[in-house]
Amino acid sequence: MHVILIAAQKGGAGKSTLAAHLSTLADREGKTLLIDTDPQGSLSFWRGRRAAETPHLTRASAHALPDVLNRARCTGVAWAVIDSPPHNSSLISALMSRATLTLIPVRPGPFDLDAVSATLAMARSLKAPMACIINAAPPLMRGERQTNAVAETRAVLTSMGVPVLPGQVSQRASLSHALISGQSVDEYDPQGRATAEIAALWQTASELARTFPRHA
Template identity: 65%
Template sequence: MHTILIAAQKGGAGKSTLAAHFGAMAERDGRTLLIDADPQGSLAFWYERRAAETPLLVKVGAGEIEETLDMARADGIAWTIIDSPPHNAPLIGSLMSRATVTIIPVRPGPFDLAAVGATLDMARKLKAPVACILNACPPITREAETTIVSEARGVLTDMGAPVLPGQVSQRASFSHALITGQAVTEFEPDGRAAREIDVMWTAVTQLARTFPRTA
């Protein structure tokens, strides 16, 4: 089983949005379980509106995650995606130790870039595989990322953070899809948002498959 932890110690980074879309994409590669461990419950909100029966989702408290992962593995789940709570460093550290890879969504702004350092430091101390995704970015213009995104990528690189290629842009289609319980790849499969998510999930899976499956 591959476990993808989506973590950010700052709220508002877009963890739940990525978890929902990655969950829908992961189901194509095998049985997938979404774990909503964020007390805000945004992922569960999306799932309640979803017509499709897959991926599976469970909403759990911090003390239930380890048991849920054990049960998922025993049940033959191929991909588990965890939407973790912000502001809970001990829990995030514990989950990092178990995850195949931790994905950190980062908006291209000064507050988000300042906050990412603590999560990266935690990953380094634990020697946990990690990668950043530039999320909620201004859309690409003329096939080139905007200056603010390029600058943010440079800041993360200078911090020693692995950054996945591409970006996830701020687009209305994400909101339209989420409110109907869909991913953009279902709501508007030929749209730009769908292409960005497809490219990003492909990069995540390629990275995850370079590491051993989680126990």
């Protein structure tokens, strides 16, 4: 079983949104469990509005997480996607130690780049496999490969010695509209640009996760 954690110690990074959309893509490759450890419960709100039976969702504390993951593995779950809370270093650390891969969303901008240092330091101290995602980026104009803000963010992260996944997830209304109706963006707008960006992100992240040992 592969365990993907989406973590950032700064609030507003877009963790829950990414977790919802990525979990539906993971579910198409194998049985998937979405684990909500954020007290705000955004994913539980989304799952409650969802007509589809999958992905399954459970809420868990750091104390309960080992048992949740063990039960998931024993019941044939192939992918576990964990949404973490902000501002809770001890919980994020416990989650990282259990994850196959930690994905760290970073919005382009100085405040997010400054805040990401603590999350990176934690992952390094635990020797946890990680990669950054450039999230909520300015949408690309037709023919544009990368905006200046994204290029600068990618350069700063690279200079910090952290892997950065290619591409970006842009700030698009369809990502939020899909969640309101309990859908993923590929269900809400199959041919949209947001769907293409999320699909590309999942392909890269899932391939990277497969290069690391599975949760035993």
